[in-house]
Amino acid sequence: MSCMVKICGINSEDAAMAAMSAGADALGYVFFPPSPRHISLNGATTLTERVPDSILKVGLFVEAGDEALENAIKAGRLDMIQMHGKESPERVAEVKEKFGLRVMKAVSVSTSDDIDAAAANFDGVADFLLFDAKPPKESILPGGNAVSFDWTLLTGRSFKSNWMLAGGLDPDNVTDAVRISGAPWVDVSSGVEKTKGVKDARRIADFIRAAKGY
Numbered sequence: 001m002s003c004m005v006k007i008c009g010i011n012s013e014d015a016a017m018a019a020m021s022a023g024a025d026a027l028g029y030v031f032f033p034p035s036p037r038h039i040s041l042n043g044a045t046t047l048t049e050r051v052p053d054s055i056l057k058v059g060l061f062v063e064a065g066d067e068a069l070e071n072a073i074k075a076g077r078l079d080m081i082q083m084h085g086k087e088s089p090e091r092v093a094e095v096k097e098k099f100g101l102r103v104m105k106a107v108s109v110s111t112s113d114d115i116d117a118a119a120a121n122f123d124g125v126a127d128f129l130l131f132d133a134k135p136p137k138e139s140i141l142p143g144g145n146a147v148s149f150d151w152t153l154l155t156g157r158s159f160k161s162n163w164m165l166a167g168g169l170d171p172d173n174v175t176d177a178v179r180i181s182g183a184p185w186v187d188v189s190s191g192v193e194k195t196k197g198v199k200d201a202r203r204i205a206d207f208i209r210a211a212k213g214y
């Protein structure tokens with residue numbers, strides 16, 4: 001078992017270095033001010049200078065407008081836009097066309113109907129689908145809540161778009177998550193932190209080792 005890994009919520013040089021030296025395939029920058037992982041445009045510019053082109057730089061946005069996208073794309077030299085709000089299929093297609101970048105659409109999952117709806121609306125429209133758990137009612141964040149969903153909902157499913165599994169993954173459960181779901185990619189934030197918004201180098205390394213089956 002081996003899969004590709006995105007470490008999300010990278011907001012310090014230590015975190016970026018820990019992820020890259022452990023073998024991360026993609027880094028995520030959160031451009032959503034309410035998040036404890038939020039990174040400024042200047043912060044993204046500084047970090048990106050240390051990231052080789054071989055590592056995918058993904059900007060996470062929640063219902064962002066064109067100007068915010070444009071500024072962050074330039075600052076972080078982004079390769080992919082992660083849309084983690086209630087964006088429509090039309091908006092996904094528009095952003096792809098306007099900015100010429102890959103787009104990943106996050107989908108909140110609690111039942112198989114949610115996966116069917118995502119497939120109907122976004123499969124083949126977004127370059128990547130990102131299956132994440134539905135946020136708890138009290139959360140102000142649409143993701144990054146350390147909540148998982150039933151991975152068997154994805155067992156045996158295939159999509160035209162590439163896809164990632166997210167939500168409550170950590171070094172202890174990612175092996176099972178990949179085996180059960182068949183995910184080609186995993187995405188993690190909370191599960192590799194020591195405190196909210198602060199990444200833990202050891203947990204990042206353990207997570208990547210487990211996901212890739214080293």
Ligand SMILES: O=C(O)c1ccccc1N[C@@H]1O[C@H](COP(=O)(O)O)[C@@H](O)[C@H]1O
Nearest residue numbers: 008035143144146166167168188189190
């Ligand atoms: O990480 C955040 O703060 C965040 C904020 C707003 C939307 C999404 C966010 N994170 C994404 O949520 C999933 C699951 O994260 P976790 O591992 O359960 O903490 C992941 O795709 C993050 O990129």
